[in-house]
Amino acid sequence: MAPLEGITGSLFRNIYQKHFPGFDRFYTPFFGNTGFNTKEICNIGPEANRGIPLVPQILSNHAEDFLQIAQRMKDYGYKSVNLNLGCPSGTVTSKGRGSGFLRDPKALDAFFSEISDKSPLPFSVKTRVGYEDESLWPEILAVYNRYPVTELIVHPRLKTDMYRPGLRMAAFDYAYRNAAMPVIYNGDINTVEDYRRITETYPDIQAVMIGRGMLRNPGLIGEIRGQEPAGDRAILDWIEDLAKTNYAAYTETPTLFKMKEIWTYLQDRYPGHKKELKQLFKAKKLYEYENAVAAILR
Ligand SMILES: Cc1cc2nc3c(=O)[nH]c(=O)nc-3n(C[C@H](O)[C@H](O)[C@H](O)COP(=O)(O)O)c2cc1C
Incomplete structure (x- = not known):
């Protein structure tokens, strides 16, 4: 289940899992600051997420902050974290976070270099394929390949695409063929046919991540697993x-x-x-x- 800020909090996850079981991993919407408020603590604490295989997501471009949040997640008992390099929101990208970080592969490299040795938990990455064009994508992927990124979740859009129709499948293809780590596909899986098309075209992908499709059709995950559509x-x-x-x-x-x-x-x-x-x-x-x-x- 994809992280959807404002939607897929602990309450949502629990109720969804109860009515429409089938997701085998959930990602939290991003955590962006080191001083958590009560709402965030309620959302992330183990009590609120029993029986839910959950990966916390971090949004940061400061190694120190990332490490501090990752440590906190370790203290909560989590086994890995995910780094958000996809968020296209202006308030996030203007501070060089989320997909805003993709403008500067050198800074990205420095960030990874700092967190790689010190991170208390293994980390995966969720990424778009660039900021305003695809020209830096090979360089960005080369940065990921240099570090121990456990998995790469690719949403093949640019920051400037926001959520407009049309996916940049050539960029996904490039990641599929050149990533050093397992690749997870994310983007516009709304039907079983979408799921089949992706998994048949890219038989080696590790998994798919589904966001809005599971809201448009809550029975989708069951259908993918061979069950009847939800009535x-x-x-x-x-x-x-x-x-x-x-x-x-x-x-x-x-x-x-x-x-x-x-x-x-x-x-x-x-x-x-x-x-x-x-x-x-x-x-x-x-x-x-x-x-x-x-x-x-x-
Ligand atoms: C309302 C909303 C909130 C989102 N919040 C997050 C988030 O917190 N972290 C993140 O990595 N992606 C976030 N995303 C992006 C989704 O996780 C996903 O990458 C995107 O919607 C494409 O997948 P889909 O077509 O299956 O929905 C958000 C998307 C939407 C529409």
């Missing part, structure tokens, strides 16, 4: 459980916010319910939201 009943049970659990943990407004964010993806399944979806996104009260959900799913 509306299963989706209703899941979405109700999620709202109920969020409401118990937070309050009405944040629950509504979180549920609507999930529906921005889930709505693709229900193109015939424009009116109800409009009501859902307009809802100011939980009961208004619940009425709209019932109208769509019952």
